[in-house]
Amino acid sequence: MEIKKLKNLLFVINPIAGDIDKDELQEEIITICNEHNVAYDIYRTTGEKDKEVVKALLAKNQYDGVFTAGGDGTVSIVASLLIETDTPLGIIPLGSGNGLSKDLGIPQDTEEALELIHQNIIRNIDTVTLNGHPSIHLSDLGFNALVVKGFCEGGTRGPGAYARVALQEYLGYESKVYRIETDLETFEGKAFMVTIANANAFGSNASINPNGVLNDGRFEICLIEPFPKAAGIAILYKLYTDSIDTSVYTRRLSCKTATIYNLEHEVLHIDGEPIDLGEKIEVQMHPKSLKVILPEYQDDAEL
C-alpha cells in the first residue's frame, strides 16, 4: 500500500458511457481539484483514436494518476497504457457495466468515487496478457464472447441490448472444442465458454470467478462445460448468486501461465473488446503490474 498526495491528474471522460450526461460531472471534478490544489487535464473521448491521444498525453505530462469516468471499455483503454508504469489508475464508474471497479471495491456512487481524487490509497494488482495483449479484468472464448461481439456490432447499448443478443444466440449455440495446457494441468474437451479471469464478475454482475483474487499472482481459467439447455436457468442463477463453483458443469484451472488452443476458431474478447488471436493463445500472468487508486478502507482488504 502507498499513500501519496495526487497533485497532477488526467481525467479521461467518456461522454456517452452509460447514457449519463457528463457535463455536471466535469464541473464537479474541476471544483474538487481546485478545492484540493490538484492540477488537472481533462480529455473527453471521441470513440476514434482515444488510446493514441491518451498515450500522447501520458508521454508529454508527468501525471500522478489517471482517472477514467466511463465504463469498462474506457477503463480498459487507459489501464493498458498504465501497466508496468508508476502511474496509478482511478475509476469513477459511469458505464452501463463497471466490472473492474466493483471487483476493486470502488464506490459505485459518483459523489463517493469523486472523493478518491483527494482521499485514497494506492495498491498494485495483477494483469495478464493474451498473446501480448493486456487483459485486466475478464476475457473469454465461446458463448459470452459471441454475445459481446453481437452487442458491439449492434447499434444499441445497455443491459437490455446485451440480454436480447444472449437470448438470440442461446438456443442455437453449440459448445466448442479447446485444448488448454497450464503450468499445472491439461484439459481437452468441449466447453460452452472459457473465461480467462484475473477478476471476479462481469459488468452485468454475473460472477464467473467468485473466489478470484486480483493480486495473488494467479489467474483462473473458468470453464462452463456442455450442459442440457434446461440447466441454463440454474447456471444463470448460480452466476448471479456467487455460487457458480457449486455447479456440476463448471471446472476451474488456477495457473500462472497457459496455452489455449482454440481448435474451432471460436470468437474471443479481451475485457469486452472482440479480437482475433488465431488458434494458439499464450496467457501470461504479470504479478502486481498495475497500480490502482482505491478508497482508504481497502488498505488491507482482499482484492
Ligand SMILES: Nc1ncnc2c1ncn2[C@@H]1O[C@H](COP(=O)(O)OP(=O)(O)OP(=O)(O)O)[C@@H](O)[C@H]1O
Ligand atoms: N464521444 C464518443 N462518441 C461515441 N462513442 C464513443 C465516444 N467516446 C467513446 N466511445 C465509445 O464508447 C465505448 C466504450 O464505452 P464504455 O465501455 O466506457 O462505456 P459503456 O459501454 O457505457 O460501459 P460498459 O463498457 O461498462 O458497458 C467504446 O466503444 C468507444 O469507442
